[in-house]
Amino acid sequence: MCISLISSIRRTILICSFPRIMASRQSSDMPKFKEALKSAKEVVILSGAGISAESGIPTFRGAGGFWRKYQAANLATPGAFRTSPSLVWEFYHYRREVAAKAQPNPGHIAIAQYEAKYGTDKTITVITQNVDGLHVRAGTKNLIELHGNLYKTRCTKCKEVLVNNDSPICEALEGRGAPDATVVGSDIPVKSLPHCKKTGCGGLLRPHIVWFGENLDPAVMDKAQAAMATCDICLVVGTSSVVYPAAMFAPQAAARGAIVAEFNIEPTPATSDFHYYFEGPCGTTLPEALAD
Ligand code: BJW
Ligand code: ZN
Numbered sequence: 001m002c003i004s005l006i007s008s009i010r011r012t013i014l015i016c017s018f019p020r021i022m023a024s025r026q027s028s029d030m031p032k033f034k035e036a037l038k039s040a041k042e043v044v045i046l047s048g049a050g051i052s053a054e055s056g057i058p059t060f061r062g063a064g065g066f067w068r069k070y071q072a073a074n075l076a077t078p079g080a081f082r083t084s085p086s087l088v089w090e091f092y093h094y095r096r097e098v099a100a101k102a103q104p105n106p107g108h109i110a111i112a113q114y115e116a117k118y119g120t121d122k123t124i125t126v127i128t129q130n131v132d133g134l135h136v137r138a139g140t141k142n143l144i145e146l147h148g149n150l151y152k153t154r155c156t157k158c159k160e161v162l163v164n165n166d167s168p169i170c171e172a173l174e175g176r177g178a179p180d181a182t183v184v185g186s187d188i189p190v191k192s193l194p195h196c197k198k199t200g201c202g203g204l205l206r207p208h209i210v211w212f213g214e215n216l217d218p219a220v221m222d223k224a225q226a227a228m229a230t231c232d233i234c235l236v237v238g239t240s241s242v243v244y245p246a247a248m249f250a251p252q253a254a255a256r257g258a259i260v261a262e263f264n265i266e267p268t269p270a271t272s273d274f275h276y277y278f279e280g281p282c283g284t285t286l287p288e289a290l291a292d
Contacts, residue, residue: 026262026275027275029276030289033261033289036259037233042123042230042231044227044235045111045125045235045237046239046250047128047135048129051105051130052132054283055103055134057098061240066179066181068181077212078214085206086189086193088206089169089173090177092207093173096167102132103134104135104138106283106286107287108137108138110286110287111138111286115142124142125142126143127143127246129243131148131209133149146221147216150207151165153194153205153207155203155204156204158203160201172188228249232259234254234258234261236261238264238282239268240268255273259276261275263280263285266279
């Protein structure tokens with residue numbers, strides 16, 4: 001899908017949603033929310049880039065969402081990879097290195113501890129749009145990674161998906177990926193980029209990530225929708241709620257009567273759909289919300 005069409009859809013969504021935010025009244029009554037959480041049997045936590053912001057990983061929208069002169073969303077497309085696999089691999093090499101050095105923060109840890117404590121009494125599912133692996137590193141077990149993972153590759157020829165934690169992922173990317181806006185172009189020959197090692201294949205590898213205009217893995221999507229369809233409570237944490245299909249999950253749950261609480265540093269186009277809004281860095285608000 002072309003970028004201008006995506007931008008115009010997004011603008012329409014924003015324009016349609018913000019007047020409702022101003023007119024609506026979300027509760028920020030933490031004790032009341034915690035009471036509701038206590039009696040919930042099925043809990044979903046839907047996270048986005050904001051939960052990793054306090055670990056030093058840039059979010060997509062806003063000031064940090066640029067790498068060189070590019071908006072991240074312009075590089076996370078099949079078209080960008082076709083045009084310059086070298087540039088896209090540099091971008092992902094940089095992101096792999098940043099995420100590998102980052103540590104889970106109190107938000108990730110609060111979620112993992114909550115699951116460890118209540119995961120036998122309740123069904124607790126974490127659905128993340130993030131690809132940085134920090135939920136797993138914090139100890140979360142029941143996790144659905146909607147948009148893939150920075151440390152998985154997929155062969156463009158045989159489609160094999162493999163975990164790959166190599167740093168750098170190939171020799172040619174050593175010292176590459178600098179985010180500096182003055183760096184122009186990318187000239188790594190395709191043959192020097194990561195390739196499939198399967199006998200008789202040798203196809204070019206790509207990050208196992210869902211790019212714009214690509215369908216989510218149907219099995220992953222089914223799992224996420226099943227959890228969303230039956231949860232009593234959903235915590236929506238650090239997402240701008242503008243990227244579909246994830247953006248529709250929590251509003252749909254709220255519409256069928258599930259209690260939905262948003263944790264964000266600022267309102268989003270979906271805030272008015274929800275019962276609770278807890279403003280502030282989720283590294284602070286989540287530990288409070290999930291503690292006894
Ligand atoms: C804090 C904080 C702190 C900061 N504490 N909070 C239906 C309607 C309209 C459009 C579409 C539609 N269906 C599909 C589309 C097209 C497209 C889309 O949604 N476009 C929109 C932009 C309009 N969707 C797709 O293409 C999806 N595919 C699909 O649906 O296929 C079928 C189809 C295709 C085409 C047409 C129709 C149907 C695929 C989406 C894949 C998204 N991929 C990305 C890139 C991954 C690659 C990578 O990481 O490199 O995933 S995009 C990017 O956005 C990334 C994120 O996971 C995703 C969501 O972003 P997120 O997490 O919300 O981050 P931010 O930065 O936006 O927000 C951060 C938030 O945190 C902010 O609110 C801050 O305030 C907050 N925050 N610090 C708490 N400390
Ligand atoms: Zn292959």
